Structure formats: structure tokens, C-alpha cells
Amino acid sequence: MQKKIHTRVPARGWQKINLYEIWEHRELLFILAWRDISIRYKQTFLGGLWAVIQPFVTMVIFSIIFGKLAKMPSDNIPYPIFSYTALVPWTFFVNSLNKSSLSLVNSSNLISKVYFPRLILPFSAVMIGTMDFFIAFFILLIMMIFYGIIPTIALIFLPFFILLTLISSLAIGIWVATLNVKFYDLQNALPFIIQAWMFATPIVYPSSLLKEPWRSIYGLNPMSGVIEGFRWALLGTNSFPGAILIVSSITACMLLICGMFYFKRVEHTFADFL
Amino acid sequence: MNNFSVKLENIGKQYQIKKRGHQYGTLKEAINRKINYFTCRKKRQTEIKTEKVDKIWALKNISFTVSQGEIVGLVGRNGAGKSTLLKIIAGIVTPTCGKAVIIGKIGCLLEVGAGFHPFLTGRENIFLSGSILGLSRADIIKKFDEIVAFAEIESFIDTQVKYYSSGMYARLAFSVAAHMIVDILIVDEVLSVGDIAFQKKCLGKIDEVANDGRTVLFVSHNMAAIQRLCNRGLLLYDGKIVMDGKVNNIVAQYLDNYCDTPSKRTWIYSKSPGDDHVKLLSIRLKNSKKENIQSIEIRESFGVEIVYRINNLQKQPVAVVHFINAQWIHLFSTHDFYYKQSTINQSSYEVCETCWLPGKLFNQGRIYINLEISSLSPKKNHLTLKDAVSFEAIDQRGLEEIKGPFGNQWPGLIKPEFKWDVKTNY
Numbered sequence: 139m140q141k142k143i144h145t146r147v148p149a150r151g152w153q154k155i156n157l158y159e160i161w162e163h164r165e166l167l168f169i170l171a172w173r174d175i176s177i178r179y180k181q182t183f184l185g186g187l188w189a190v191i192q193p194f195v196t197m198v199i200f201s202i203i204f205g206k207l208a209k210m211p212s213d214n215i216p217y218p219i220f221s222y223t224a225l226v227p228w229t230f231f232v233n234s235l236n237k238s239s240l241s242l243v244n245s246s247n248l249i250s251k252v253y254f255p256r257l258i259l260p261f262s263a264v265m266i267g268t269m270d271f272f273i274a275f276f277i278l279l280i281m282m283i284f285y286g287i288i289p290t291i292a293l294i295f296l297p298f299f300i301l302l303t304l305i306s307s308l309a310i311g312i313w314v315a316t317l318n319v320k321f322y323d324l325q326n327a328l329p330f331i332i333q334a335w336m337f338a339t340p341i342v343y344p345s346s347l348l349k350e351p352w353r354s355i356y357g358l359n360p361m362s363g364v365i366e367g368f369r370w371a372l373l374g375t376n377s378f379p380g381a382i383l384i385v386s387s388i389t390a391c392m393l394l395i396c397g398m399f400y401f402k403r404v405e406h407t408f409a410d411f412l
Numbered sequence: 413m414n415n416f417s418v419k420l421e422n423i424g425k426q427y428q429i430k431k432r433g434h435q436y437g438t439l440k441e442a443i444n445r446k447i448n449y450f451t452c453r454k455k456r457q458t459e460i461k462t463e464k465v466d467k468i469w470a471l472k473n474i475s476f477t478v479s480q481g482e483i484v485g486l487v488g489r490n491g492a493g494k495s496t497l498l499k500i501i502a503g504i505v506t507p508t509c510g511k512a513v514i515i516g517k518i519g520c521l522l523e524v525g526a527g528f529h530p531f532l533t534g535r536e537n538i539f540l541s542g543s544i545l546g547l548s549r550a551d552i553i554k555k556f557d558e559i560v561a562f563a564e565i566e567s568f569i570d571t572q573v574k575y576y577s578s579g580m581y582a583r584l585a586f587s588v589a590a591h592m593i594v595d596i597l598i599v600d601e602v603l604s605v606g607d608i609a610f611q612k613k614c615l616g617k618i619d620e621v622a623n624d625g626r627t628v629l630f631v632s633h634n635m636a637a638i639q640r641l642c643n644r645g646l647l648l649y650d651g652k653i654v655m656d657g658k659v660n661n662i663v664a665q666y667l668d669n670y671c672d673t674p675s676k677r678t679w680i681y682s683k684s685p686g687d688d689h690v691k692l693l694s695i696r697l698k699n700s701k702k703e704n705i706q707s708i709e710i711r712e713s714f715g716v717e718i719v720y721r722i723n724n725l726q727k728q729p730v731a732v733v734h735f736i737n738a739q740w741i742h743l744f745s746t747h748d749f750y751y752k753q754s755t756i757n758q759s760s761y762e763v764c765e766t767c768w769l770p771g772k773l774f775n776q777g778r779i780y781i782n783l784e785i786s787s788l789s790p791k792k793n794h795l796t797l798k799d800a801v802s803f804e805a806i807d808q809r810g811l812e813e814i815k816g817p818f819g820n821q822w823p824g825l826i827k828p829e830f831k832w833d834v835k836t837n838y
Contacts, residue, residue, distance in 0.1 A: 141595060146423075146500055146512035169543045177531045180572075251523040252544055253503040406506035409499070410427065 149406035155398050159255045167258050171265035174237075189270035190277050193225040200225075204342045213344045213375045219278075219285050223372055224341040224365045226278055227303045230271040231310075231361055232332055237263035238311030239318045239328055242408060250409050257401060260315040264307050271303075282372065290374040299367035302387060306360040309393035316401050319411055340365055344375070345382060357385030360393070416515070417596055417627040418478040418501060423510035425471040425496055425651075470496045471651045474510070478644075480595075483628040485642035485659055487635075487666045492648040494631045498522065498598050501629065516595025516627070519545065523600075525585035530574035534565060534584055537573050541588045555591045562613070563587035583610055590617045596627045615641065635663050635707070635804050636776055663804075667706040673780060673802035675706040686720065690729055690785050690794035693719040693762070697803050707804035710774050710827060715766040716781060716801075723760045727787060728752045729794055733767050734782040735774075743779070743825055749788075774805040775827040 160167070179185045197218055204210040205217030212220035241263040242249065242256070249256065282289070318324045339361045348356055357363050363386020366379035471493045478484055486494045499505040501512060502520040527544040528537050538559055542552040552559075560569055563583040565576075573581060599618060618641060622628050632638050638645065638659060645662025647655040647670070655665055668675055676696035684691045695718045699705050708714045716733055730752065735743040746767055780802040785795040 141516045144503060144514040144518065146503060146507055146514070148509055149506045165549050166543045169540055173529060173532065173536075173540055176536070177529060180531050247523070248527055248544065250499075250504065252520060252526045253518070254544065254546070409505045 151403070152399060153402040153405070155257075155402055156255065160257055160261070163254055163258055166254060167262050167265065170258065170262035171268075174262075174266045175269055186269075186273055189273035193222060193229040193274050194277065196229075197222040197225055200342055210343050211347065213346060213369070213373075215287075215369075215373050215375065216285050219281050219287065219373065220344075220369070221342060222278060222281060223368050224339075226271065226274045227299075227364050227368055228336065228339065228341055228361065229274060230267045230303060231307050231364075232336075233267040233270065234264040234307035234311050235314055235328065235332060237266055239314040239325065241311075242315050242319050256405050256408060257312070257398065260312045260401075261308065263315070264304065264311050267307070278372070287373055289372050292371045292374060292378075295367070296371045299364055299371055302360070302367065302390060303364045305394055306364060306386075306390040309360070309390055309397050312397035312401050313393070316397070316404060319408055320404070335359070335361070338362075344369075345379070350381070354381040354385055357382035358389050360386045360390035362386060363390075415479055416477045417480045417482075418515075418629070419513045420477070420501075421475050421511045423471060423474040423497075423500060423507045423512055424469060425493075425500060425505065426508040427468050427470050428466070469651050471500070471507075474651075474653055476646065476653065476656060478627055478629070480627055481622075481625045482644055483622045483630065483642045485638040485645045485662070486629065486631045486648060487638060487645055487662055488648035489670055493651040494648055495522070495600055497648070498600050498629060498631060501596075502598055514596060517546070517593070519589070519592035519594030519597045521586075521589045521597065521599045524582055524589065526589075528573060528581070528585060531572055533572055534560075534569045534576070537584065538588055541585065542591075545589055545592055546594075547588075547592060551593060559584075559587045559591050562590065562617075564610075579610070586610075586614060590614070594626065596629070597621050598629045600631045601633065635667065635778075636806050639663055639806060639808070664706045667804055668704075671802065673799045675801050675803050676704050677801060681721070684721075685797055686785070686795040689723050689725050689787075689792075691721045691723070692783070692785070692795055692797065693721060695719075695781075695783060695797075695800050697801060698766070705803070707806050708774070709808050710772065710776065710805050711807075712771045713768060714771075715768045717764065717766040718783065719762060719764045720785065720795075721760065721762050725787065727789070728756065728763075729785050729787045731765065731767075732784040732786070734784070736780045736782060737775075737825060738778040738780075741825060743774075772829040773826055775822055775824060776805050776807050778802060778804050 178188075182188065184191070200221045201218045205212070205221070210217070238260040241259040245259055248254075249259075314324065314328070338359055340356075345353055345356060345362060345366055363379070363383045366375075366382050369375045370377075370379055474493075474497060486497065488494050496505060498520075499522070500507050501514060502518055502522070504520075504522075525541065527541050529540065532540060538556065539549070539552055543549070547555075560566055563580075563586070565580050565584055568576065568580065573584075576584070597618070615637060618628060618630070622641065628641070630638065630642060642659045645655075645657065645659040646653055647662050647666050649670055655662055676694075678694040678696075679685065679692065681691060681693070684693055686692050695716070697705050697708070698715050698717055699708075700713060700715075705714060718731060718733075720731075722729070730747055730749045732745055732747045734745040737743055748765060748767070751765075781800050783795070783797045783800045784793065786793045
């Protein structure tokens with residue numbers, strides 16, 4: 139059998155991303171995600187219920203404040219399901235961000251003692267949330283039946299929007315994880331950033347409030363594309379959010395690729411920094 | 413085919429140590445630096461000069477080649493760069509300069525229990541830790557029973573690890589790591605886990621790996637283990653390789669020159685320890701051929717030689733030699749009272765005396781010697797020297813031969829041999 143040859147040379151400047159190596163370590167990726175999920179189930183009393191409680195309670199609050207009191211327009215869809223449809227991917231995104239921001243810092247003992255592709259860590263941090271996502275999504279389906287909403291043919295595009303959610307979460311997650319190693323300030327700033335981001339995303343209001351070209355520019359926030367996509371595919375909101383989607387998809391992919399390159403560039407300093 | 417498995421060329425590793433000791437750079441610092449970079453170029457140059465960043469070479473100019481199947485022991489004091497070197501080979505740390513080529517799959521045992529989580533059961537942790545160490549799921553399933561049996565925790569395998577005793581924890585952790593299927597095994601000071609019986613098993617396991625023709629790089633402060641396992645040694649000091657050669661020479665060199673307590677010490681008269689009446693000139697360990705030694709083979713006799721100068725004393729003082737082991741247990745003391753001439757008609761003279769210790773007396777380990785020289789009448793202590801010299805007591809028989817019922821470490825503070833009368837059909 140041909141033996142693998144490893145070369146250790148100084149790392150300077152931009153490095154190439156070895157996707158094959160990550161693929162080789164896919165088992166580790168899953169087992170790290172599984173570890174965090176199973177620990178949460180062992181530690182918490184409510185376990186998987188938290189996946190539902192978080193978006194559901196937020197939805198109730200939003201429905202009272204924005205739906206009932208502020209009479210926010212919701213594209214002629216009942217406000218609770220209008221906001222919950224957005225909160226399912228949004229909660230996944232927020233959890234991914236929180237988990238990834240700590241993924242490197244909290245694994246410092248692993249990083250300084252064992253070799254594996256470090257990108258695995260933010261990847262698995264994002265994976266952790268997928269289970270919660272599907273639990274919350276299941277509740278969404280129940281709500282749709284409750285409100286008697288029948289999805290249109292657009293439903294077949296849903297997998298694409300789920301993929302876009304993953305890409306966006308991964309992209310921002312990698313950035314946050316990397317920056318958090320060097321700038322611990324980010325840890326404190328993250329809650330505010332997330333809060334501001336939420337209001338910059340069409341969660342409590344529809345993006346139809348904005349006129350073109352602002353609406354397309356709005357797509358630079360990848361999560362607005364995701365959420366408009368979800369609403370369109372599931373609830374059949376009037377028009378296909380084409381421009382937003384294209385801008386969001388390109389932004390998300392660009393962020394992911396740049397994030398991975400930046401990660402690789404500073405990867406070699408992690409063991410020294412942590 | 414290449415017949416080396418590890419090849420290092422001019423490897424160096426530099427660390428920057430900030431004077432202010434910030435572990436994390438703050439955003440403020442980074443922004444300031446950038447602002448300075450763009451706005452005041454002239455100021456920047458002075459800034460760089462004044463900014464105190466200490467650069468430390470943890471490793472410098474490290475070059476060596478390890479052939480396939482070699483078992484190399486890395487020896488050196490704390491901070492000599494041993495662990496950094498292993499981390500570079502393992503790929504955890506990137507070198508600052510140089511190049512290293514490693515052929516084959518690397519297994520890295522820098523810490524026992526890498527990735528262990530207290531809330532998971534033993535079974536779950538085997539899979540977790542195994543994956544982190546690079547074992548595939550299929551391999552873990554195949555080796556699962558072996559891992560559990562080796563760790564001796566069969567009945568606790570489905571208990572959360574947080575309820576384990578520290579020994580059980582360490583055993584399980586080592587066991588997972590020991591079953592990695594690798595071409596090159598990197599081991600850093602992990603043998604200190606568990607009880608003596610388990611340590612013996614660990615050594616045996618590494619022996620087994622080595623006999624398989626796989627390459628082992630081994631760091632330990634346990635000289636006996638290094639001497640037994642390795643056939644080649646590298647002595648590191650201050651980030652550089654000082655010596656590369658046969659393990660026995662390396663260990664001897666290390667014990668003699670790079671240990672806190674050497675095996676031989678001499679003083680010039682003006683700086684020698686003692687009072688006005690007694691001045692110690694030298695103390696050393698020697699074998700029966702009167703050669704200096706740093707370690708003793710526990711079955712052979714050896715001597716502790718002291719040379720001192722006496723000024724204006726009526727009676728010869730008494731020298732007492734104390735033997736203390738690494739756990740600070742006082743093993744025994746011996747004195748020269750019955751061997752002294754009562755009076756000598758000289759006011760100033762030198763004495764050279766040797767205390768001969770029989771073979772088959774010491775147990776394995778590091779032994780420290782304290783020396784005292786006193787007069788009895790009138791009672792006066794002339795000299796007390798703690799940790800005067802030290803030596804390593806080593807049992808050089810093969811691992812198999814001494815395993816016996818107790819493993820490589822015979823119980824008890826000393827290991828004397830006595831006469832036994834054995835009669836059959838009495």
C-alpha cells in the first residue's frame with residue numbers, strides 16, 4: 139500500500155483548501171456534532187423540546203407585539219405563521235453563530251494536542267443545529283395544517299433554500315469562529331450584532347415593504363434571501379423573490395469561500411494562540 | 413522506496429511573547445495598528461522600535477532522520493523543546509522555518525483523553541476519542557472489545573465517565589490511543605498514568621508497536637523507560653539537538669550534564685562548601701573500575717567517593733551519607749565512624765574516602781545523596797549538603813525477564829537479594 143506523505147513547511151500567506159482532507163474526516167465531523175447533541179440531551183430536562191420552545195415563544199411574542207399591536211403587514215398571511223416560517227431558519231442561523239463563535243476557543247485543548255483539519259470544528263458547530271431545525275420545521279408543518287395553508291408547486295424549491303441556510307450559517311460561522319480566536323471582543327459584541335441583524339432581516343415584516351432597487355440590495359444580507367425563499371416556497375407569498383435570491387446566494391457563497399480562505403490563512407496560528 | 417519515516421531539515425519554531433502578556437489581541441490594538449499603518453508612516457517606524465515583542469526560538473536548526481522501525485527517545489529538561497518538536501511532526505504546530513517530511517500515518521499521543529467528555533459513557537467516549545485520534549468507525553468497532561479489555565473497565569463501559577476514578581479514566585484514555593493503527597507513533601510523557609501494573613502494560617504495548625517495525629518517537633522523563641524502549645536517543649537543550657546517538661550514551665550525558673543534580677561535582681577550594689575546619693572538594697559516583705558513572709545497574713556494586721580537606725582538627729570528623737529516593741523517602745544512611753584513625757598529627761590534610769555500596773540493594777529509580785560531615789566531641793556539624801549528587805538506578809535486564817509477578821517495578825523501597833534455604837523432601 140502506498141503510504142501517505144506528510145510535509146510540514148512554514149505557513150505563510152494564503153493556503154489552498156484541502157476539501158478532500160475534510161471529506162476524509164467526515165466521521166469526526168458527525169461524531170463531534172453528535173457529541174454536543176447528546177450532551178445537551180443528557181444535561182437538560184427538556185432536551186429536544188428546546189428546539190421548539192425558542193422559535194415558538196419568540197413567534198408568540200412577535201405575534202402579540204408586531205402582529206396585534208403594531209398591525210405589521212404580513213403579505214396577507216396570518217401573522218403567527220408568517221413570523222414562525224422566518225424564525226425556523228433564523229433560529230438555526232443564530233444557534234450556528236453562537237456555537238461556531240465558541241467552537242475553536244472551547245476546543246483549545248484539542249487544537250493544541252491533536253491534529254485534524256480545524257475547519258471541522260465550525261462545520262460541526264453548524265451541524266449541531268440541524269436536528270433542532272428539523273424538529274422546529276415539523277412544528278411548522280403542523281401549524282400550516284392548522285391554518286389550512288396548502289403549499290404551491292414552489293415547495294420543490296425548499297431543499298435549495300435549506301441549502302442556502304446552511305451555506306449562510308457556515309459562511310458567517312467560519313468568520314465568527316476565526317475572528318473570535320484573535321479578537322475576544324467579538325464574544326461580547328455577538329448578541330448585539332445578532333439583534334441588529336434580526337431587524338435587518340425580514341422576520342417581523344415582509345421585504346415587500348421595500349421598493350426596488352433597495353429590495354435587491356437588501357439581498358446582500360443572505361438571510362433575507364433565505365427567509366423570503368422559505369415564505370415563498372411554503373406559504374406561497376405572491377411573487378417569486380428572484381432578485382433578492384440571486385443577490386443573497388452570491389453573497390452567501392462569496393462569504394463562505396472567502397471565509398474558508400481566511401480561516402486557512404490564520405489556521406496555523408490557532409495552536410499558538412489558544 | 414524511501415527508507416526513512418521522519419526527516420527534518422533545519423526545522424525552527426519561533427514564538428512571540430508579548431511583554432504585556434495578553435493572550436488575546438483586542439480589537440482596539442488591531443485597529444490602532446491598522447490606523448497607524450495607514451496614517452503616520454514615520455511614526456510607525458519608531459513605534460515598531462519601541463514595541464516590545466520578545467521573540468523566542470523554541471526550536472532552532474533541528475535536522476535529523478529517523479529510519480523506519482527506529483525507536484527514538486527524546487531527552488531533555490522541561491522547556492527544551494521536546495513537545496514542540498513532536499507537535500511539529502504531528503502537524504499540530506507549523507514550523508517557522510525548515511521542512512519536515514513524514515511518511516506514513518501518524519498516531520499522536522500527546523495527551524491521554526483527548527476529547528473525552530465527562531457526560532458521555534465509556535462506550536461513547538471510545539468512539540469520540542477514537543475518531544479524534546484518527547481511527548475510523550469500522551476500526552473502532554473491530555477493536556472495541558480489545559480496547560475495553562486492555563483498560564480493564566468491562567463492567568463500567570456504560571457508565572458516564574464523570575463517575576470514573578482518575579485511574580479508570582486514564583486507563584480507558586490510554587487504551588483508545590494505544591489501539592491506533594499507525595506507522596509512526598508519537599508518545600509524550602503519558603506513561604505516568606494509572607498504577608504500576610498498568611504502566612507496565614503501557615510499556616509493553618509500546619514495545620509491541622515497536623517490534624512491529626513501526627517507528628516510535630518517545631518523550632519521557634523516566635530514564636529507565638527510555639533506556640529500555642529506545643535504541644536511539646536525541647538530547648535536546650534550549651531548542652537545539654546537542655547529541656544524537658545510542659540511547660545509553662544520551663541518557664548518561666543527560667543525567668550527568670543536564671540534570672539538576674549531577675553525578676559528579678568538584679569545587680575550587682575558595683568556593684567549596686563547609687566551614688573553617690572541613691572543606692569539601694569533590695564528590696562523585698564511581699564503578700569498580702573507578703570510572704565516573706551517572707547511573708548504576710542495580711546488581712552491581714558502586715562507590716560514593718568524597719574528597720575533603722581538614723584544617724586544624726584534633727580528631728577526624730565522621731562522614732555520613734544519606735540515600736533518598738525520588739519520593740523524598742529516606743532510604744538509609746551510612747557512616748565511616750569505625751574506619752577512621754583516631755588521631756593524625758597534621759594540621760591540614762586531604763582525605764579521599766569511598767563508601768562502597770553492594771549490588772542487589774537498590775530498587776529502580778532516581779536516588780539522591782545527602783552528605784554530612786561532623787565532629788563528635790565536641791559536637792559540631794561542619795558540612796551539610798543536600799542533593800549533593802544523584803544517580804539513576806536501572807535494572808538493565810530485558811522487560812520479559814523482570815516482569816515477574818509485579819511488573820517492571822518491584823515493590824518496596826529497596827530491592828536486596830537474600831539467601832534462601834530451599835529443601836525438598838526434608
